[in-house]
Amino acid sequence: MYMPPDEDCNKEPDYEELTPDQRRLAERMVAAGGLLLPENAEAAVRAGFCCEYCGTNMLGSVDVYAGWHWDHIVPKSKKGSNGLANKALACGPCNYIKGKYNPRRFAGPDATRKELIEVAKAEIIRRRARKQRDYIDRYLQVLREHESAGSEPTLTQNVNSPGPLLACA
Ligand SMILES: [Zn+2]
Numbered sequence: 001m002y003m004p005p006d007e008d009c010n011k012e013p014d015y016e017e018l019t020p021d022q023r024r025l026a027e028r029m030v031a032a033g034g035l036l037l038p039e040n041a042e043a044a045v046r047a048g049f050c051c052e053y054c055g056t057n058m059l060g061s062v063d064v065y066a067g068w069h070w071d072h073i074v075p076k077s078k079k080g081s082n083g084l085a086n087k088a089l090a091c092g093p094c095n096y097i098k099g100k101y102n103p104r105r106f107a108g109p110d111a112t113r114k115e116l117i118e119v120a121k122a123e124i125i126r127r128r129a130r131k132q133r134d135y136i137d138r139y140l141q142v143l144r145e146h147e148s149a150g151s152e153p154t155l156t157q158n159v160n161s162p163g164p165l166l167a168c169a
Pocket of ligand 1: 051052056090091092093094095103117169
């Protein structure tokens with residue numbers, strides 16, 4: 001695996017220029033009111049209003065809209081900037097899972113913004129699977145064992161049937 005020297009790990013991603021049509025759309029989004037700052041509107045249009053890591057439609061619902069995150073592709077802790085080139089629209093879970101991961105370190109100093117996103121995306125998929133296995137699957141196993149040991153089945157329904165597993169409502 002290529003490991004660039006430290007000074008190359010915080011190199012700014014290349015800037016992806018918006019097309020004139022995308023720029024008009026960003027301006028209209030800001031003019032429509034709400035809380036979208038001009039620079040964030042450009043980043044959101046560039047992202048197609050989708051999480052740049054998992055593809056979630058960030059205008060899909062109020063719940064998703066409430067969880068917009070601006071990920072720093074090269075983390076701020078690695079001297080990544082607050083500039084548009086270094087920002088990626090992300091859903092909360094992807095931003096949380098990516099954490100301080102720096103794709104530049106693995107993609108190399110010459111990787112484009114798109115390549116950095118691809119490297120981060122692959123890492124997020126790996127980490128997501130690991131969290132599923134290490135936390136969610138483990139907790140569900142404990143719940144199943146707890147119930148099969150004779151405790152009240154108040155927490156889970158039939159784990160083999162579709163539908164809500166947890167009685168959260
Ligand atoms: Zn996401």
